[in-house]
Amino acid sequence: MANALEMKKICKYFSGVRANYNVDLTVRQGEVHALLGENGAGKSTLMNILYGLYSPTSGEVYLEGQKVNITSPEKAIKLGVGMVHQHFMLIPALTAIENVVLGMDEDKSPMLDLTTAAKKLTELAAQYNMELDPNAKVSQLTVGQQQRLEILKALYRGAKLFIFDEPTAVLTPQEVEELFNMFKLLTSEGKTIIFITHKLQEVMSICDRCTVLRLGEVAATVDIADTNKQDLATLMVGKPVSMVYEKADIDPAAQQTILQMENVVAKGTEHGGLKGIDLTIRSGEILGIAGVDGNGQSELVDCITGLMKVESGKVSINGQDMTNAAPKAVLESGVSHIPADRLARGVIMPMNLSENVLLMNTRKKDFLKGMFLQWNKINQYTDGIIKKYKVKTPSRNELIQNLSGGNQQKVVLGREIERNPKLLIAMHPDRGLDIGATSFVQQSIVDERDRGAAVLLVSTELEEIQTLSDRVAVMYEGQIMGIVPPDTPIHEISMMMAGIRYEDIVKEKEASGVGA
Amino acid sequence: MEAIIDFINTDIRMMMPMLIAAMGLVYGERAGILNIGAEGIMLIGAFAGYTGAVFSGSPWIGILAAMLSGGLVGVLFAFLVITLQADQTVVGAALNIFGLGLSTTLNRVVFGVNSNMPQARSFSTLHIPVLSDIPVLGTLFFKYNILAYLAVILLIILHIILFRTKLGLKIRAVGENPRACDTLGINVYRVRYGAVIFSTMLCGIAGAYLSIAQLSMFAENMVAGRGYIALSAVVFGKYSPLGTLVAGLVFGGGQALQAKMAAMQTNFPDELLQAIPYLLTIFALVGVVGKSVSPAAETVPYDKD
Numbered sequence: 001m002a003n004a005l006e007m008k009k010i011c012k013y014f015s016g017v018r019a020n021y022n023v024d025l026t027v028r029q030g031e032v033h034a035l036l037g038e039n040g041a042g043k044s045t046l047m048n049i050l051y052g053l054y055s056p057t058s059g060e061v062y063l064e065g066q067k068v069n070i071t072s073p074e075k076a077i078k079l080g081v082g083m084v085h086q087h088f089m090l091i092p093a094l095t096a097i098e099n100v101v102l103g104m105d106e107d108k109s110p111m112l113d114l115t116t117a118a119k120k121l122t123e124l125a126a127q128y129n130m131e132l133d134p135n136a137k138v139s140q141l142t143v144g145q146q147q148r149l150e151i152l153k154a155l156y157r158g159a160k161l162f163i164f165d166e167p168t169a170v171l172t173p174q175e176v177e178e179l180f181n182m183f184k185l186l187t188s189e190g191k192t193i194i195f196i197t198h199k200l201q202e203v204m205s206i207c208d209r210c211t212v213l214r215l216g217e218v219a220a221t222v223d224i225a226d227t228n229k230q231d232l233a234t235l236m237v238g239k240p241v242s243m244v245y246e247k248a249d250i251d252p253a254a255q256q257t258i259l260q261m262e263n264v265v266a267k268g269t270e271h272g273g274l275k276g277i278d279l280t281i282r283s284g285e286i287l288g289i290a291g292v293d294g295n296g297q298s299e300l301v302d303c304i305t306g307l308m309k310v311e312s313g314k315v316s317i318n319g320q321d322m323t324n325a326a327p328k329a330v331l332e333s334g335v336s337h338i339p340a341d342r343l344a345r346g347v348i349m350p351m352n353l354s355e356n357v358l359l360m361n362t363r364k365k366d367f368l369k370g371m372f373l374q375w376n377k378i379n380q381y382t383d384g385i386i387k388k389y390k391v392k393t394p395s396r397n398e399l400i401q402n403l404s405g406g407n408q409q410k411v412v413l414g415r416e417i418e419r420n421p422k423l424l425i426a427m428h429p430d431r432g433l434d435i436g437a438t439s440f441v442q443q444s445i446v447d448e449r450d451r452g453a454a455v456l457l458v459s460t461e462l463e464e465i466q467t468l469s470d471r472v473a474v475m476y477e478g479q480i481m482g483i484v485p486p487d488t489p490i491h492e493i494s495m496m497m498a499g500i501r502y503e504d505i506v507k508e509k510e511a512s513g514v515g516a
Numbered sequence: 517m518e519a520i521i522d523f524i525n526t527d528i529r530m531m532m533p534m535l536i537a538a539m540g541l542v543y544g545e546r547a548g549i550l551n552i553g554a555e556g557i558m559l560i561g562a563f564a565g566y567t568g569a570v571f572s573g574s575p576w577i578g579i580l581a582a583m584l585s586g587g588l589v590g591v592l593f594a595f596l597v598i599t600l601q602a603d604q605t606v607v608g609a610a611l612n613i614f615g616l617g618l619s620t621t622l623n624r625v626v627f628g629v630n631s632n633m634p635q636a637r638s639f640s641t642l643h644i645p646v647l648s649d650i651p652v653l654g655t656l657f658f659k660y661n662i663l664a665y666l667a668v669i670l671l672i673i674l675h676i677i678l679f680r681t682k683l684g685l686k687i688r689a690v691g692e693n694p695r696a697c698d699t700l701g702i703n704v705y706r707v708r709y710g711a712v713i714f715s716t717m718l719c720g721i722a723g724a725y726l727s728i729a730q731l732s733m734f735a736e737n738m739v740a741g742r743g744y745i746a747l748s749a750v751v752f753g754k755y756s757p758l759g760t761l762v763a764g765l766v767f768g769g770g771q772a773l774q775a776k777m778a779a780m781q782t783n784f785p786d787e788l789l790q791a792i793p794y795l796l797t798i799f800a801l802v803g804v805v806g807k808s809v810s811p812a813a814e815t816v817p818y819d820k821d
Binding site for chain 1: 685688809
């Protein structure tokens with residue numbers, strides 16, 4: 001059988017800069033083929049060439065053995081290539097079915113026939129065990145549903161080869177599982193999947209083969225059965241990457257309580273909010289908050305940082321009552337915050353690095369002379385951060401929007417950590433980052449702990465939580481289901497994430513233990 | 517009774533130029549382009565239409581001239597804001613000044629200052645057999661010129677195209693998320709160019725409606741804010757052609773009221789009545805008549821790379 005896709009000797013230059021060089025990619029029909037690589041390794045460029053958004057400088061593309069010349073997305077769609085973009089290409093103001101038929105001309109009539117199309121979509125969805133109201137506005141769909149709609153959109157157009165660009169970055173663990181079931185269903189029908197991800201665990205669990213790109217070239221194509229996570233990471237980065245962190249021993253006697261929350265209640269934005277949170281974090285420890293997104297984690301962080309009103313209960317930082325204190329007062333009491341949404345809260349995209357660094361330090365005495373900013377001092381400070389945190393940037397005057405996500409996050413990290421916080425709050429600090437950057441961010445967080453900071457780490461990645469934390473608190477619907485050691489078995493943590501209290505799990509275990 | 521009929525008649529007549537411009541602007545805005553230069557384009561259309569009608573002796577040629585002049589300005593506007601990605605507000609504001617200057621200058625060059633302006637041949641009130649003779653209803657709805665009827669028919673067609681056809685879906689989608697459209701093989705630039713040029717053509721006709729259907733002459737700055745009111749009507753009408761009809765009736769009513777009050781010589785301040793459309797728009801924006809939400813990508817230039 002012919003291979004579903006062969007890309008031969010693909011080269012792509014952007015104004016002289018090499019993005020792809022002699023890339024060979026062979027994808028067999030019916031397989032899930034992972035495409036791995038650091039940010040900037042050329043994965044997106046390669047896929048955009050396949051989808052007709054870029055044209056290659058040189059090289060050939062074969063679909064099912066036929067040489068093709070894909071000059072536009074329209075042509076790619078006609079040839080059976082479907083792409084599910086990382087940032088969904090949906091229009092929130094339109095309905096699901098309108099999004100599906102947009103740009104299509106099935107019946108050659110100028111009129112829209114949404115009724116027939118909706119029927120066809122519902123049938124298609126049922127065929128793949130999906131439920132979707134064709135007339136629902138996209139803005140009312142959950143992230144998981146939107147992704148399903150993207151898949152249906154491609155299926156509706158008759159896609160045979162699917163490109164998934166980091167589809168799991170935005171999903172909850174349950175949704176990831178559903179997505180992987182979908183992968184299996186699609187491949188069982190002979191459809192082919194190219195899966196771009198940073199998560200090696202996922203590659204190991206779902207993929208058949210994997211092509212690793214490094215600096216625009218193919219580092220290797222391997223069978224998943226013959227490899228392991230460590231080898232893949234090494235291939236991606238080009239040198240061994242440490243994914244274990246040595247933590248310094250902390251003398252328990254020297255630990256002080258930094259953050260104390262007593263029965264904190266807050267109204268939620270969309271979900272239940274906080275329903276009585278008791279939490280203590282001491283200096284020199286990382287407390288990991290595990291839980292499915294939207295179970296009160298962001299409310300928890302916002303109540304500490306003063307961004308959300310605490311209805312009742314008490315928040316103390318370093319022994320001082322900071323309940324409903326202004327964000328400025330919270331920051332000045334020694335709290336640093338790496339926010340979940342880097343774009344919305346972490347940086348100002350059209351500003352340069354110095355300006356973004358200055359944002360958190362406008363009251364720093366060194367940076368001011370009267371009412372005027374001391375730019376030479378600020379620039380010096382920024383250069384220090386760039387060097388220490390290995391930020392890849394042409395200069396401190398570069399707009400932060402021109403940096404990769406990993407480098408943006410390093411700027412935020414540097415800005416927050418250089419303030420020597422007593423309490424560091426990090427929410428999804430490595431979301432969307434590649435392995436190199438993730439490892440850097442995680443190491444920095446561990447270093448802060450070793451320095452003696454109290455760290456509140458919020459993440460939906462259990463692996464990350466378990467690797468970094470000293471204690472793990474599991475949140476469910478605005479409550480803490482239990483605080484357990486990081487080596488607690490995953491299935492017990494999962495049970496807590498689903499709303500079962502730890503004491504009940506323990507009771508159950510004892511009961512069954514007695515029974516046996 | 518007669519007073520009410522008379523008021524409604526005036527309302528509908530006042531509404532027409534605003535309505536024609538507004539239903540065009542709906543298309544531009546739905547595609548993501550805000551053209552605050554509508555006022556200036558209407559002025560150019562008013563002058564071109566009047567000149568065309570005077571020299572050809574046919575109001576239809578006048579309308580054609582107005583449409584072409586509007587379209588021409590539209591090409592320029594589209595090139596600046598779509599291809600060169602210039603700021604739509606700035607270019608639009610410049611168009612208003614340009615339109616006022618150009619129409620005034622050309623008027624003085626062609627027709628001279630203080631001279632007696634020649635009368636353009638105008639559209640006469642259409643007498644429709646039977647319908648126009650129905651008591652009350654006939655006077656209410658069938659005593660207008662042909663352009664008014666064509667405008668209402670066009671309005672209905674435009675509404676259907678926007679919400680019931682593939683082209684309409686494309687236009688709406690392009691104004692919401694152009695990148696998504698690009699990945700589906702839709703040519704964003706082409707759709708936006710088309711929508712903008714179409715909308716400026718209608719703005720041109722709207723201007724000519726003033727100079728050759730309502731009056732038979734051109735006067736400097738004769739559009740007098742109707743372009744801005746048309747922009748308000750788009751928002752008030754929630755970006756739908758039928759919505760602009762409702763908005764047009766409300767705003768036209770405000771102008772009719774203003775005219776009546778002026779005729780009655782009351783002490784009620786005229787300026788307050790003139791402010792009605794704008795006040796209504798503000799209410800519309802804050803959600804008094806149900807929230808009016810602008811297309812997500814409106815005023816945002818699309819950069820393919």
